[in-house]
Amino acid sequence: MSFDAEFWVAFSIIFFIALTFKPIKNSIIRILNDKTDSIRQKINEATNLKYEAESLLSEYQNRFRNATNEAKDILKSTEKEIAYMHERAKKELAKKIHYKRLVISTKIKNIESKYLNEYRMKAFSIAIFTTISLLKKKEFKKLNSQIILNSIESVAKPN
Numbered sequence: 084m085s086f087d088a089e090f091w092v093a094f095s096i097i098f099f100i101a102l103t104f105k106p107i108k109n110s111i112i113r114i115l116n117d118k119t120d121s122i123r124q125k126i127n128e129a130t131n132l133k134y135e136a137e138s139l140l141s142e143y144q145n146r147f148r149n150a151t152n153e154a155k156d157i158l159k160s161t162e163k164e165i166a167y168m169h170e171r172a173k174k175e176l177a178k179k180i181h182y183k184r185l186v187i188s189t190k191i192k193n194i195e196s197k198y199l200n201e202y203r204m205k206a207f208s209i210a211i212f213t214t215i216s217l218l219k220k221k222e223f224k225k226l227n228s229q230i231i232l233n234s235i236e237s238v239a240k241p242n
Contacts, residue, residue, distance in 0.1 A: 211235060 086094075214235055 211238070
């Protein structure tokens with residue numbers, strides 16, 4: 084059995100491939116496994132980042148909802164406080180107006196009373212003066228007229 088050169092070249096190539104196939108296969112598998120692990124880690128990191136982002140989004144949405152509800156509560160509370168203060172101010176204003184009316188009506192009554200008393204005193208003085216004048220003009224010489232005159236003058240004099 085004689086083998087020619089082509090046979091030995093083919094045999095050498097096949098033998099070389101057979102000998103190098105296992106280490107090359109292991110290298111390729113190791114490179115592919117490393118690449119797969121790297122891709123898997125990146126996918127896991129991306130998944131973790133996604134969950135983290137969703138968690139943060141949810142947290143910020145909750146905070147936003149809470150802040151919105153808090154703002155609504157503050158607004159309602161402020162509106163109630165404003166309404167309360169408005170009612171209180173209206174009541175206080177009504178009380179002040181009532182008090183001022185009472186004070187003014189009291190002052191008006193006092194002034195009316197004062198001027199009415201002054202008017203009465205002047206009218207009384209005029210009546211007395213007129214009576215005395217009339218009695219003096221008629222020149223009553225009787226004792227009774229002098230007594231009347233004295234009693235009228237004594238009434239006219241303030242004590």
